[in-house]
Amino acid sequence: MKNLLLVECGPRFEHSISRAAAALVVEHLRRREPGMRILRRDLACVPPSFVDEAFTQAMYIPPDRQSASERAALAQSEILIGELEATDVLVIATPMHNFTVPAVLKAWIDQVLRIGRTFRSTPQGKQGLLADRPVYVVISSGGWIAGERARQPDFLTPYLAALLATLGIRTIGFLYLEAMHGEADLPLRAEAHARAWLDANLPLPAEAAVQCFVR
Numbered sequence: 186m187k188n189l190l191l192v193e194c195g196p197r198f199e200h201s202i203s204r205a206a207a208a209l210v211v212e213h214l215r216r217r218e219p220g221m222r223i224l225r226r227d228l229a230c231v232p233p234s235f236v237d238e239a240f241t242q243a244m245y246i247p248p249d250r251q252s253a254s255e256r257a258a259l260a261q262s263e264i265l266i267g268e269l270e271a272t273d274v275l276v277i278a279t280p281m282h283n284f285t286v287p288a289v290l291k292a293w294i295d296q297v298l299r300i301g302r303t304f305r306s307t308p309q310g311k312q313g314l315l316a317d318r319p320v321y322v323v324i325s326s327g328g329w330i331a332g333e334r335a336r337q338p339d340f341l342t343p344y345l346a347a348l349l350a351t352l353g354i355r356t357i358g359f360l361y362l363e364a365m366h367g368e369a370d371l372p373l374r375a376e377a378h379a380r381a382w383l384d385a386n387l388p389l390p391a392e393a394a395v396q397c398f399v400r
């Protein structure tokens with residue numbers, strides 16, 4: 186049986202566009218794999234801790250030499266990494282906040298991207314220690330973030346692509362819900378567009394980064 190991990194981080198719940206669009210992605214994936222288990226990690230409900238001094242000291246100690254307090258400092262990181270390792274498909278739903286990811290998603294990233302644990306540093310650069318698997322990144326934004334109409338930088342896309350690659354994950358589908366300012370729910374036109382894209386693009390081609398803009 187396959188596992189899907191849904192990571193959500195938006196501060197809105199009922200009327201959230203990123204959450205509604207991620208639910209569509211999960212629905213499509215589940216239709217293909219009816220028995221798939223869904224694990225939800227809601228970072229807005231339970232924000233991960235910020236990395237502190239104890240964490241930064243413990244992360245450089247090899248696991249077999251860690252003391253009980255060093256293991257405790259990394260305990261939350263181990264839980265979040267364990268969820269990632271156990272997942273066959275990852276869905277990340279995120280609003281754009283100030284051109285990049287919300288702070289709670291950054292806190293999650295700092296917990297899961299750990300030197301010597303999920304990537305290693307080599308003279309050739311960082312090498313991911315996780316197996317590749319499909320990741321669907323659902324991004325909602327108030328304004329346009331790509332193309333001629335964009336009047337703001339998009340640091341979110343290259344950032345998430347780079348850190349997933351650092352983990353070893355290269356099969357990524359980006360679904361953008363752009364120019365959603367003033368929308369309280371996923372507009373019907375956007376839902377239809379997203380469904381059509383999902384029908385056409387699932388499953389993702391291995392090691393490809395595929396983008397779809399829904400406006």
Ligand SMILES: Cc1cc2nc3c(=O)[nH]c(=O)nc-3n(C[C@H](O)[C@H](O)[C@H](O)COP(=O)(O)O)c2cc1C
Pocket residue numbers: 195196197200201202203204279280281282283284285325326327328329330337365366
């Ligand atoms: C703190 C904050 C910062 C935001 N920054 C941006 C931004 O940089 N660019 C943008 O287009 N929209 C920005 N927005 C708008 C949200 O991305 C947009 O409303 C999105 O649809 C929210 O996601 P949700 O519908 O899942 O809650 C911001 C919203 C908030 C609350």
